[in-house]
Amino acid sequence: MNIGVLALQGDFxxxxxxxxxxxxxxxxxxxxxxxxxxxxxxxxxxxSTTIGKLAEAYGLVEPIREFGREGAIWGTCAGAxxxxxxxxxxxxxxxxxxxxxxxxxxGRQVDSFTIDLAVPFFDDGLENPYHAVFIRAPIIRxxxxxxxxxxxxxxxxxxxxxxxxxxxxxxxxxxxxxxRFHQYFLAMAxx
Amino acid sequence: MEQQVATFEVKKGLAQMxxxxxxxxxVTPDHAKIAEDAGAVAVMALERVPADIRAQGGVARMSDxxxxxxxxxxxxxxxxxxxxxxxFVEAQILESLGVDYIDESEVLxxxxxxxxxxxxxxxxxxVCGCRNLGEALRRIGEGAAMIRTKGEAGTGDVxxxxxxxxxxxxxxxxLQNMPEAELMSYAKEIGAPFELVRETRDLGRLPxxxxxAGGIATPADAALMMQLGVDGVFVGSGxxxxxxxxxxxxxxxxxTTHYDNPQILAEVSRNLGEPMVGRQVTDxxxxxLISTRGW
Numbered sequence: 001m002n003i004g005v006l007a008l009q010g011d012f013x014x015x016x017x018x019x020x021x022x023x024x025x026x027x028x029x030x031x032x033x034x035x036x037x038x039x040x041x042x043x044x045x046x047x048s049t050t051i052g053k054l055a056e057a058y059g060l061v062e063p064i065r066e067f068g069r070e071g072a073i074w075g076t077c078a079g080a081x082x083x084x085x086x087x088x089x090x091x092x093x094x095x096x097x098x099x100x101x102x103x104x105x106x107g108r109q110v111d112s113f114t115i116d117l118a119v120p121f122f123d124d125g126l127e128n129p130y131h132a133v134f135i136r137a138p139i140i141r142x143x144x145x146x147x148x149x150x151x152x153x154x155x156x157x158x159x160x161x162x163x164x165x166x167x168x169x170x171x172x173x174x175x176x177x178x179x180r181f182h183q184y185f186l187a188m189a190x191x
Numbered sequence: 192m193e194q195q196v197a198t199f200e201v202k203k204g205l206a207q208m209x210x211x212x213x214x215x216x217x218v219t220p221d222h223a224k225i226a227e228d229a230g231a232v233a234v235m236a237l238e239r240v241p242a243d244i245r246a247q248g249g250v251a252r253m254s255d256x257x258x259x260x261x262x263x264x265x266x267x268x269x270x271x272x273x274x275x276x277x278x279f280v281e282a283q284i285l286e287s288l289g290v291d292y293i294d295e296s297e298v299l300x301x302x303x304x305x306x307x308x309x310x311x312x313x314x315x316x317x318v319c320g321c322r323n324l325g326e327a328l329r330r331i332g333e334g335a336a337m338i339r340t341k342g343e344a345g346t347g348d349v350x351x352x353x354x355x356x357x358x359x360x361x362x363x364x365x366l367q368n369m370p371e372a373e374l375m376s377y378a379k380e381i382g383a384p385f386e387l388v389r390e391t392r393d394l395g396r397l398p399x400x401x402x403x404a405g406g407i408a409t410p411a412d413a414a415l416m417m418q419l420g421v422d423g424v425f426v427g428s429g430x431x432x433x434x435x436x437x438x439x440x441x442x443x444x445x446x447t448t449h450y451d452n453p454q455i456l457a458e459v460s461r462n463l464g465e466p467m468v469g470r471q472v473t474d475x476x477x478x479x480l481i482s483t484r485g486w
Contacts, residue, residue, distance in 0.1 A: 008448050050444065114200060
């Protein structure tokens with residue numbers, strides 16, 4: 001199975017290392033032709049304005065939208081913003097997931113945090129919580145249409161959502177050694 | 192399920208989000224907007240770019256908090272600001288403003304000739320400059336969550352940036368082939384904490400993100416540093432001291448992404464207008480060098 005990682009800017013190497021550990025040799029995607037034959041695409045953390053701008057400049061927005069009709073796409077943090085239909089401000093977006101996100105929703109860098117979350121849809125997700133890393137993270141303000149809430153913080157703010165084969169997480173599974181979210185995405189891409 | 196803030200993991204995590212990107216020096220909110228629109232991953236708010244600090248002389252200090260706040264209000268991307276080496280009160284002030292990263296920078300006039308700031312107790316992360324592996328690991332030992340090679344700021348001459356990147360990356364290469372039994376004496380030789388020497392050897396890279404800085408003025412310069420193996424670039428005077436800052440900024444952003452694609456590099460390098468007027472590092476008298484500041 002071919003998995004791509006959008007490598008315009010951000011922590012794409014961290015995603016590559018996670019996939020390597022799972023025996024998947026991912027392809028770096030920088031130009032539209034790199035999308036062909038992929039079953040899934042990961043959009044990494046980074047600055048969503050930079051990623052969006054570069055995706056526009058190199059003609060990637062439409063091809064990724066097209067890819068998202070069949071293929072699986074997972075956006076982490078900036079990637080989740082880029083996947084959304086509504087980021088509450090004017091910046092390039094894929095308009096694929098029916099979610100409204102709010103950028104930097106927890107504040108500035110001094111407010112970045114980690115928290116261990118129970119993940120009911122992992123086999124061992126209750127007894128073995130998931131260490132979630134939030135860096136100047138967005139929240140998912142609203143989930144509409146086909147999109148569904150996957151995970152929320154104890155204060156009920158939404159931090160993960162899914163819509164068919166599209167997945168958005170506010171946090172960064174690529175910054176931990178725990179591969180469970182990557183395995184979850186690979187299973188989605190196999191569908 | 193407790194939230195934890197200001198851990199080393201989240202400090203170094205922000206630097207990981209900046210990878211593959213360009214951090215630009217800006218002196219006004221308008222510059223900051225131009226940088227954001229060009230695709231900068233962060234801006235460095237300061238009163239004078241290094242080329243002007245170099246030309247005007249005098250003591251260079253932390254910027255006016257008012258200016259930093261205006262820049263923070265102008266953009267949605269992270270904002271960094273500089274404090275003097277060892278000036279932990281300037282750092283406390285910057286932290287209270289809510290800047291996203293502090294650069295304890297040799298570009299400003301050092302406040303302490305023996306000690307850098309002990310950075311661990313701060314909630315805000317720090318980036319520090321280095322010329323070699325020992326200096327990088329001393330800074331990480333003090334709590335820096337991001338490293339940049341120093342280069343020679345304000346010159347537009349990339350030669351020192353290359354020297355420092357080759358030095359750090361070359362030393363890591365040699366370290367990887369070094370028998371374990373030799374690590375302690377190597378740590379002593381380069382003046383670095385033993386545990387960090389060992390960690391760097393095991394990782395085959397610095398334990399934190401490593402950008403290049405100091406003298407990068409063209410898209411080709413940025414791509415050169417990326418091909419040498421750094422994680423991203425800082426561009427100081429190179430953008431806003433050039434003929435067409437918006438265009439050059441965007442070109443350097445594209446070159447940092449497509450650093451290994453000469454066709455794209457050729458395309459983005461076309462018709463950029465005048466680059467900053469450079470100054471050869473070899474023409475600068477020893478006492479005027481900035482990169483030798485830091486201990």
